[in-house]
Amino acid sequence: MLRDSTATDNGQLLRNYQAVRARTLALTKGLSAEDLMLQSMPDASPGKWHLAHTTWFFEEFILKPWAPEYPVFNRQFSYLFNSYYNAVGNRHPRPRRGILSRPDLSQILEYRAHVDQHVGRLLANDTIAEYATLVVTGLHHEMQHQELFLTDIKHALFQNTFAFAQHLHTTPIKHQPLDSKFAEFSETLTTIGASNESFRYDCEAPEHKAYINAFSLRTQPITNAEWLAFIEDRGYRTPGPWLSDGWDHAQTEQWQAPLYWRKHDDQWQEFTLSGWQTLDPNAPVCHISFYEADAFCRWASYRLPTEVEWEHAARTMSPNIEGQLADSGHWQPTSVPVATGLQAMHGSVWEWTASAFAPYPGFRAEQGALGEYNGKFMANQFVLKGGSCATPRAQLRHSYRNFFYPHQRWQFSGVRPATNT
Incomplete structure (x- = not known):
């Protein structure tokens, strides 16, 4: 393996x-x-x-x-x-x-x-x-x-009404507003997946060719301020941008905002491992489901990137695995400006893709008990890429495929939209 x-x-x-x-x-x-x-x-x-x-x-x-x-x-x-x-x-x-x-x-x-x-x-x-x-x-x-x-x-x-416990004590990072841009990528035949030269799980292999049409990818993840605009435009109350299953789930669970958000004394707050903090409008939005990420993109006239698009963009413009990962000890997403390229492709928040967690061409599960590690979960789940502020640096690589069910949102998950060009 x-x-x-x-x-x-x-x-x-x-x-x-x-x-x-x-x-x-x-x-x-x-x-x-x-x-x-x-x-x-x-x-x-x-x-x-x-x-x-x-x-x-x-x-x-x-x-x-x-x-x-x-x-x-x-x-x-x-x-x-x-x-x-x-x-x-x-x-x-x-x-x-x-x-x-x-x-x-x-x-x-x-x-x-x-x-x-x-x-x-x-x-x-x-x-x-x-x-x-x-x-x-x-x-x-x-x-x-x-x-x-x-x-x-x-x-x-x-779950504690009073949120007494604080797992760590960190000073909140004040984020500066960043320009919302899109990086363009040409139509090409690209290579994704893991080679046999280093650590990998079986689901990351084999390395293979994949064709992509021209597309653009946002240079930064969606922010809390942008998500607030979605909320204020009745994003959680209007079925139009939602997938049918997503809308049903949002209504059943009474979603009105991302997990860990609340409005207290007319001010939005976010629960963190340092306790409740005032919501930073310029920080990446976090703890959203695939359904929410997809609905936001449709509302904003964007779309979710495919796994192939995301990995191609990361290998092209963010070849080094660097960013706010768990090793920093600050387990709350942050966004740091970069001069060029794609910001926070690694760390900060896991990024939902439009791709189902499915086997690559030529996939072979490991034999024995360890063969149960990934292959048997290849149904009804979606791929996330890039790692988060809770991901150890040594665990991450471009080919890493995280996967969760579309309704789940307790992971540090966010969204970086794409568009057709």
Whole structure:
């Protein structure tokens, strides 16, 4: 599934392992055991479960098959902390993860320490090539869960009427207004997808050719101010720009603004991991569903870009992966002016595309349990590109394909429109 230049360097791989595992624990700073047990909806998981499941991954796929003398920490954990791997066995129902008061947090931390100790011993072996790529897989899997940890705990803390808890304390960044421009791209035969030279998931391959018509892409994501104009023009009350399923969902859920927005004392506010803040009109709009992104684009006489268009534009005008990613420690989207090119293509907010999450030509799922990682989810979901302020830098690349259902909006998701030319 994965290839990585560190896979043949024992010492570097161990250092990478220790760094990723330590960062997961660092994300729990300031959170109580009670916070880490919260499950605010079936789509989200408790922080404690994320800590355990990422550990289960290394135990199940690395230690059990490759360390014959490994003493399993607790055989019940194989059932409790499996996520969706049917080939591994039965599992605790996902919507009921929040009722698992036991094992308690201290036992979960003991579990992590136990597995870390034995993985460290295994990586001290001089002949690691056979399972090194699996370790790299586990590290990127854990980085995905670091992002989910942030999105899930934000949604959980948001449920508190008084919003007491603050996960971090940061000074809000004041954004300056930017000119709204579109970059033009010519008709061409382009190449997208991942090569075999570095880390990738199976759904990113194979690298292949794709034809695109001429198009233009906005140089910055849509801002809060622009979204307020959509709201004030009865965007959530007029069915015209909405897809039928989207309109039905918006009415059922009574959407009137992006998730985490509220109007307080006649002023718009936004809930963040630093608590409630005054809405910055020039910041990128965030926490919107595919349905909302599509409706906005239709209302504004734009359209969503395709996955091929987005990736072609990023490779052409933003070849380096740089931007406001999780490593900055500021887990709220920001927008920084750039002199030329496309702004914030990486980080800040995940950007919805019009493309369904479907296999590329020649796609082959991995064999065994890890083949369940992506392929079985290729139905009824849409691709997002570019990463967000909660995405670790090492996790991101141009070919990375995130995917969610069109109604979901608790991720750091926004929109960068396209037009035909």
